[in-house]
Amino acid sequence: MAVKRSMSSGSITINDIAKMLGISKSTVSRALSEHSDVNAETRHKVLELARKLNYTPNALALNLKQQRTNTIGVLIPETVNRFFAKAIGGIQRVANLAGYNVMICQSDESFVTERSNLRSLLTAHVDGVLVSVSAETDRTDHFQILLDKNIPVVFFDRITEELNTSRVYTDNYEIAFEGTEHLISQGCQRIAIVAGPQNLYNSRYRLKGYMDALRKHNLPVKENYIVQSHFRGGTVEDYTRQLINLPQRPDAIFAINDFAAIEMMHVIKKNGLRIPQDIAILGFNNETICRFVEPALTSIDMSAYDMGSEAAALLLDQIKGNRDPQLRLIKSRLVIRESTHLKG
Numbered sequence: 365m366a367v368k369r370s371m372s373s374g375s376i377t378i379n380d381i382a383k384m385l386g387i388s389k390s391t392v393s394r395a396l397s398e399h400s401d402v403n404a405e406t407r408h409k410v411l412e413l414a415r416k417l418n419y420t421p422n423a424l425a426l427n428l429k430q431q432r433t434n435t436i437g438v439l440i441p442e443t444v445n446r447f448f449a450k451a452i453g454g455i456q457r458v459a460n461l462a463g464y465n466v467m468i469c470q471s472d473e474s475f476v477t478e479r480s481n482l483r484s485l486l487t488a489h490v491d492g493v494l495v496s497v498s499a500e501t502d503r504t505d506h507f508q509i510l511l512d513k514n515i516p517v518v519f520f521d522r523i524t525e526e527l528n529t530s531r532v533y534t535d536n537y538e539i540a541f542e543g544t545e546h547l548i549s550q551g552c553q554r555i556a557i558v559a560g561p562q563n564l565y566n567s568r569y570r571l572k573g574y575m576d577a578l579r580k581h582n583l584p585v586k587e588n589y590i591v592q593s594h595f596r597g598g599t600v601e602d603y604t605r606q607l608i609n610l611p612q613r614p615d616a617i618f619a620i621n622d623f624a625a626i627e628m629m630h631v632i633k634k635n636g637l638r639i640p641q642d643i644a645i646l647g648f649n650n651e652t653i654c655r656f657v658e659p660a661l662t663s664i665d666m667s668a669y670d671m672g673s674e675a676a677a678l679l680l681d682q683i684k685g686n687r688d689p690q691l692r693l694i695k696s697r698l699v700i701r702e703s704t705h706l707k708g
Contacts, residue, residue: 376419385409397462397684398677414461435465436679437485437493441473441522445621447649447668448496451521454672455494462680464491473594475500482506492516492679497524499594502563516682520675521666523565530682532675532692534666536566539696540573543618543646543664546698548581550706552616552644556589556607560620574618593620600624604631608643615643616704622647626657629703644704659702666696 378396382389387406395402395410396419402410413419436459440448452468459466467488469481478498485493486509493510495517504526510517511527520532547555557574560567575585588610591603604627607614619625625647632643639645639659647654650665671694678690 376414376417381410381413381417381419384413397680398458398673399681399684411461419461432491432683433489434463435467435488435490436676436683437488437490438466438468439471439478439481439485439493439495440468441471441496441498443470445623445649446651447521447666450668451496451672451675454669454674455676458673458676458680464680471498473499475502479506482509486510486513486515490515492518492683494675494679495519496522497564498522499561499564516679516687518675518679518682520671521566521668525565528689530678530690530692532671532678532694533565534671534694534696536569536696537573537576539664539666539698540570540618541577542573542698544574544577545581546662546700547616547618547644547646547704548577548583550616550640550644550704552706553583554586554589554612554614555583555616555618556591556614557618558591558593558603558620558624561594562592589614593624600627601631604628605635608632608635608637613643616640616646617643618646619648622649622651622654622661622663625661625663625703626653629657629661640702640704640706644706646704650699654699654701662701662704663699664696665699667694670694 378389378392382392391402391406392410395407396414398407438452438455443449456466467485467490469485471478471481475498478501492515495507496519504524507517507527511529518530518532521534523531523533544555555578557571559571562568562571578585591607593599593603607617617628619628625645629639629645632639637643645661647661647663650663654661654663674692674694678692
């Protein structure tokens, strides 16, 4: 009867969920926080029932009991890229189910803005911080402040190896190796790559995967096929023209991301070249638009939502006291479409 009353009043509690599933309140609480010591089946049942009943955590009660703000900070480079939008979706789902609010700051790929945003999060007394570093970030002293203040921090996607913290990352080396091998399997011999800032972990390992795949297949690594760029547009047309006007034009290009790849495709077609017959194009991030351009763009899917979910779950676990640094690998996958599919 107590469950029926609280359900009719719209005030579902952890106790209600526990009674309906026949488990303890503590198990429900840990499952809602996606705690690692709750088995997957139980966690799934709790989360599904919580969604069905529109369960809303009592944030005020939690704050009074635990002396926390029940807010986590999220520091990301940008929101234009759907990768980070998807990651935030995963973060918010996990955080909200656990009764946490989310403060999102965008560095706009600026180290100075990133440092300023971090100060704002500290001023807001967040309980922990999730970080994906900016393209300009080449040192970590501002993040050391979090560790000095005993504030949990988890790096995700664009991580740093300099600090002893938890990290959620993707298989940048392996997937770049696989993507390059796919191009080779399609008959491409002169493969160019647009590499990101080499101060970033992701960019370094993608470039290494590309080079090692070429070496495995006895193909030369040519400096004029490696373009150093950033994640934003603005120079895409320039470096695309530079590549296609080389004496030995590349027969494939591994782009820095999907939006750059699509702009490159436009420039290539304007110059009378065919995709993939003359130049195959491989993107990165598997944006929705990849399916709708002509030809459809082969890309690498990085499972951004899962990365955000895992990072948030790790951070909440650390806020609860498990401070041992953890590493989580989120596998990527190659999605093959017409922009690289040369063989029948």
